[in-house]
Amino acid sequence: MRMHDSAGFxxxxxxxxxxxxxxxxxGIASPLFRGERQEEVVRTLIDGWFGPAGMQQVVGSEVVEATNRDS
Structure with a gap:
């Protein structure tokens, strides 16, 4: 709401x-994914299940950083 000036609505x-x-x-299983190949498999699963929004919700993503900026 803050980023799109829609808080008034x-x-x-x-x-x-x-x-x-x-x-x-x-999530809880993340310590099990230590190799690059395992991370690639997880990214593929996230992308397939949630689409682009899945990776946008990962810690450090551009969307998460923008959401928490100035809060």
Whole structure:
């Protein structure tokens, strides 16, 4: 809302388990993915399941960084 000047149009926001600060690629299983090949497989799975929005929710992504900037 802040980034698109639309806060004035929103009355209530309810977020349940929203990854506002990002998530790891594998969540709880992320320590198991240590090699580049394993990371590539996880990225492929995320892309296939969630589409482009999946990688945008990973910690450190451009979208997550912009969301938390100035907050």
């Amino acid at each position: 929103v009355r209530h926001v309810v977020c349940i388990s929203a990854p506002n600060h990002g998530t790891t690629q594998g």
